[in-house]
Amino acid sequence: GMAIGIFVGFLPIMSIQMAVSTMIAIPFRANLKAAVAAVWITNPLTFIPFYYGCYRFGLLLLPGDEVEWNQFKTALVHTSEWSWSNVRESLGNIVDIGIDILAPLWLGSTVLGIVFGVASYFVTLEAVERVRARAALRPKHDPA
Secondary structure, X not given: OHHHHHHHHHOOOHXXXXXXXXXXXXXXXXXXXXXXXXXXHOOOOOHHHHHHHHHHHHHHHOOOXXXXXXXXXXXXXXXXXXXXXXXXXXXXXXXXXOHHHHHHHHHHHHHHHHHHHHHHHXXXXXXHHHHHHHHHHOOOOOOO
């Protein structure tokens, strides 16, 4: 669940991250609470610098013209104003960003999401195993 949530949290799909992580976690029988909670690595306070880092990483893999911080920030804020009542306009806002931002952003987000998702799986697995091992060592109190 944690790995799924971290991976989805990296994807630039903020308005639907929790739903997507749930849809992925269910068939894998992963922990839903962990999957939903982990997507909050990106949130309304952190998403612009977070995705800018993903975008810059994506530029390392997919060279192109770099967009400056202020232009990136303006574009992301504009697209984050999603409206289900006006989906056409909202999708138009995303298209307006252009391939110069979207391609490296998606590539960087996906690669980093995979890397950190896999890493979080092993870190979480180790932590859970340690907690379970400690719990097994504690004396059991029988209330009877």
